[in-house]
Amino acid sequence: MKKAITTLGLALGLTAATSALAADPVKVGFIYVSPTGEAGWTYQHDEGRKNLEAVFGDKVETTFVENVPEGADAERVLTQLAKSGHDLIFTTSFGYMNATLKVAKKFPNVKFEHASGYKRDTNVATYFDRIYEGRYLSGVVAGRMTKTDTIGYIGAFPIPEVIRGINAFTLGAQSVNPDIKVKVIWVNTWFDPSKEREAAETMINQNVDVITFHTDSPAAVQAAEEAGVYAVGYHSDMSAYGPKSHLTAAVHNWNDYYVSRVQAVMDGTWSSTDTWEGIASNMTNIAPINASVPADVIAEVEALKAKIASGEMHPFTGPLTNQAGESVLAEGEVMSDGDLLGMNYYVAGVEGKLE
Amino acid sequence: MDLDLLTNILYLTIRTGTPLLLVALGELVCEKSGVLNLGQEGMMLMGAVVGFIAAFYSGNVYLGFAMAACAGIAMSLVFGFVAVTLNANQVATGLALTIFGTGLSAFIGASFEGKTITALPTLAVGFVETIPLIGRPLFAQDAMVYFSWILFIAIYLFFKQGRGGLKVRAAGENPTVGSNLGLPVLKIRYLSIMFGGAMAGLAGGYLSLAYTPLWTENMTAGRGWIALALVVFASWRVGRIMLGAYLFGFASIMHLVLQGFGLSISSNLLATLPYVATIVVLVFLSKNIERLKQFEPMALGKPWHKTH
Structure with a gap:
């Protein structure tokens, strides 16, 4: 069929x-x-x-x-x-x-x-x-809104793309509150709404009051809405599934890129390229922030967003330590794209083990 | 582990086990009548999508559940016609039903993908909910959980007492003898198949209307297959179906709970537990063929028609 x-x-x-x-x-x-x-x-x-x-x-x-x-x-x-x-x-x-x-x-x-x-x-x-830039910003929002200092993250599979998002989100949350812990649960599927929901409910009962996820359904947002905790969406604005709970979301935005590539074909200038762009070229963004978030937090996030866009600030800037307490990036250094793409460890503050 | 956590594990176990309980009860009755319907997944998906669409337009989740059951019955009638009336191979027909249901539900639901509705509410029974440990798991569930318990008791009594249960079992153990004694075997099988369809439809509806109130393609994610394993696991005993459903539900949430504690047991390994348990039960049952005969309906999966 x-x-x-x-x-x-x-x-x-x-x-x-x-x-x-x-x-x-x-x-x-x-x-x-x-x-x-x-x-x-x-x-x-x-x-x-x-x-x-x-x-x-x-x-x-x-x-x-x-x-x-x-x-x-x-x-x-x-x-x-x-x-x-x-x-x-x-x-x-x-x-x-x-x-x-x-x-x-x-x-x-x-x-x-x-x-x-x-x-x-x-x-x-x-x-x-560079969705991790959106993850970092949404982490800042989550960090400001959590009361239990415990945030839950539902991961699909432990691959660099997902781990990079977890780390960026954790760093964002910790930038405003160093005590924050991020609990990670792997569901080993990209898409199983029931399982995503079970994971969300499990975490909510383990003192988690903000939930985000790197899976494909909005089930976790619905679970958060029902339980009266916060959620951070992914891929696109998911506020329809949780009008009260949805703080913001890390979103992809392909519109401008697609226009530029079609234009290149029209102009005869198309060539094979490798593009990895983020907030600076509006390829990554965050969804409108929930009205329940205080105005100063929204202003803080907007200012950070401008800094990331201008290149003044990079989410993965040293000093960075991994879970075991070893230094992975020296003070003041910015992580290379190669290291970002191959990321296979948790930064300090993430709870759970990589299998 | 503190009390709150145990309460929550119990609560989630029951919620996770409910769709499994519903669909497995249906399949059990169907298999007791001698018909093996592997189309559970397809019927569940059809129940999920039709129930969702009905609730989406009417704004009434209970109507959604009614339509989900109807969709399951409609699908089961397709199966019944091919497998019982036309005497086709039940395994092949059931598999075809699953493939058909998967595709058809995706087709029907395409424009409802990602839409959402208000979920089936949980019933607050008031003070009993505050009883430690068992309060929330037993008294703060939604209506379908309680309905599944009522059905469980009804089916238990149906096979334990009344003549109806005996008739269904006769159709599944030896349809020829049953028929010679004047039992309408084909009618019994049809009714059992329809009951199975209604249960699968409700189970699908539970996923799209109560558990995660949205429709997405393939949202049952293999739960129909788990239910089939569950019937074998329960060795065709009604009482064990409930135990098994909650055990399977427990296994499927436990790896999430353990991860939340930072315990590093491979979640992939834990996810295989229900299937390992089923294989162990199968091996145990098949070890002694006499023993297997006591449990498995003898005519299970065998086409039968009256001229025999």
């Missing part, structure tokens, strides 16, 4: 494609790993796609295929998109990496952009955002 839906989506896309306009618009394709929905990772990408249509009007034509499993299906869908005359294709899940490279080899004239990957080719660019 999944396949049928995919095929249906593709068929619709193709119909749109055949009704080509006289102006010969740039055709941009997107493949998503999950449904576009109302919030979350794929939703943010689809917002970027809609923004392209709003900005370029009939100079651009977009197609998307949602719910494409990583693996062989992705390759088939990508081939279809490439064959049907798309100029630029965004592949928006890490697991599409090898499929993207394989199909890109067969279609050297089609340009591909793979989100969150690290393999490139002459017609394959990669892009991701």
